[in-house]
Amino acid sequence: MESIQEKIRLPEITSRPPKGVNKEDLANKLAFLTHYLQTRDNGAASYFRKEAEEFLREFISEDMDIETAFDSVADDFTNIPFPAPEHPTFKFIDLFAGIGGFRMAFQNLGGKCVFTSEWSDSSKMTYAANFGEVPFGDITKIHESLIPDHNILLAGFPCQPFSIAGVSKKTSLGREHGFKDETQGTLFFDVARIIEHKRPQAFLLENVKNLVSHDKKRTFTIIRETLKELGYNLHCQIIDGKHFVPQHRERIFIVGFDEKVYNRDEDFQFPILPKPSSVLEDILLNDVPDKYTLTDNLWTYLQNYAQKHKEKGNGFGFGLAARDGIARTLSARYYKDGSEILIPQEPGQNPRRLTPRECARLQGFPDDFKIVVADTSAYKQFGNSVVRPLVEAIGENIVNIITKK
Template sequence: MINFIDIFAGIGGMRLGLELACQQLKIKTHCILSSEIDHKACETYNLNFNEFPKGDIKNIDKIEYFNFLLAGFPCQPFSYAGKHQGFGDTRGTLFFEVEKILKKYQPDGFLLENVRGLVTHDKGRTLKTIISKLNDLDYGIEYLLLNSSNFNVPQNRVRIYILGKKGSKPKLTIQSDKGAIDSHSFKKNAIQGNLFSPIHHPIKPLTVKDILEDKVQEKYFCSQDFTNLLNRAVKENFNKLHGTRLIDFRGGNSLHSWDLGIKGECTNAERNLMNLLIANRRKKVFGTHQDGKSLTLEQIKTFYFNDDLETLITSLLAKGYLKEESGKYGPVCGNLSFEVFKFLDPDSISITLTSADAHRLGIVTNNKPRRLTPRECARLQGFPDSFKLHPDDRATYKQLGNSVSVPVVEAVMIDYFKNNLN
């Protein structure tokens, strides 16, 4: 019997993964306590588990007997996107709530989940501190870096899973695997057939097109104004948007404000110059003082060879796509806060879902651009369609961006319980 607590529970993704694993192994489970401070996440949790989580774990003094702990403790302090403050940030100390519970109740084991940045944060010292604290409590530790895309979840999501066992190091057969680095690598490896091991991965992995809904409400389709902007670049073939990001300071498969004519229509020559500038200004030959550098006319002439350079620059300055400071020119990189910032490739995997941007992931279906629906985002995290979503879409997108990928937790728990239950 697994009596477990689910703290920093979110909408219950870790709990669902554990319960599904135990169902397969015919192990009975009972949730002794769930704890979460986000009220709307608690509402979603209650919809699915008929249990409204308790509030802040710091205010819970007594917990009934349990032998396993789940904790997706808040990741912001350790994220690449965060402020890199770790235990210097008050949120970072929430790990010590986990430590305090383990010290007081000494369960047989636990699973902790966090962002991959925890591994390298503060040159690895943060993770070493965590492991040291857990070792001091007589827990043996193993940790895994796993990509959701390796577990039939069409999303590039690498997370750390820390497993502990009281008195000895846990035995595991699953090994760390960060998977494909991006959707392009995923497609290449999937075609070659060498991405997935035959142990726990399917022969044909799911891709984005496999999680799309058949019928989608009109509210998820892009507005006519935004569609018209996109059409300037794709000329009615919206399938060209597959895998495209809307961003001004990167090249590659991207659309920029000058491609869409946000500040005024650009000629082919003007667009070509802007794209060359974006592609070349990051080169170290122009200095290492910053990532994207403003360049002089002479520097621009090393990669733009036509005689119309000064004419184009004058026009682009007037339209507001270029700026000039001290004789150096650089793009005006505004934040393209459009309805969609990334159109997914239906034949590959999604980029990582985040709480901030899950509502702005897009897809093109039947040559019409739209946003992903909440249910599609849930499928990108491996939640079954039986899982009830919050009626507030914005809350749901945030919750799913913060959640775990259920099939990864399920696989990790199956492996742990198979190899470590006496």
């Protein structure tokens, strides 16, 4: 008889579900099962137990004890590269989780992740392979009451414009509008509603530097005012990842602490940034397959494109990176032509792209982080991720305050 382990496989089952099985429905069931297995030893398990049991019973005989069934599949999802600490000191949730840069950082600081959400199927595969947990999907479809209690909320939410239509009219009528009206329809609204309902002691949000100036600064103003309205004291700073990895990568970080808990007296400081010390050579592989070298046609195109814009006085063009320097910002579009970070090679050779493993290193991921998707998806995933050691440095100062309290 086919074993449970053979019937339920990650990440293959999420990319190639059995015939006649709805992919989204299967991913959601796997999210309940894996979340339950990852939280089986703490109070968060009650949020996932019912659905996890119903799903598992589809694969076992009627007379098989359910706890035995859970035990039989536990190793598949807990024997992973990056397990949670055995004795966690706080709980956190991971929203817009990507491939788990936030999770890795806060697990390293002693935290236990009790809920995660990510919409991308390929990112779910990478996340599951490394953390043994399939993230839940579209956060807009998840009610905040279904999320376990936690100390810290983490989110690298997308940047979207806010509509302020109707606000002035409501104000003139003497009505309260608040964040539910100003942010409805944006993904930040989902972060705000979860914060309002679950009241974490603290949160850490991350976004591109341009969030601050986006939509004539209205977007960032609404975000700040919304979080203050929810009763959180804010600390914001733009930080460049070059202090931790050989990459120029500026991001805005927003840290908030519950005013009812800390009375605006949490004494939080962003970390003192170390002097940049690593260079691109430090993350490069010694033996790189020929497929990463640009073809003659692509290299000619990129040079002509750069020359055309140079003549027009524009700065557009490829980035030939110095091995003893730092790279430009790695973006999700890197899979297209790799033009923002090209590695020079021997004289007479065209430059090459970074490999996915080098992209992982450029974001501060260790070499035992599993890359289980094709190169195109891997480039997108690492381009959308965070500089893990930078997040960990910020997180350490948050955790010090949380655990003292």
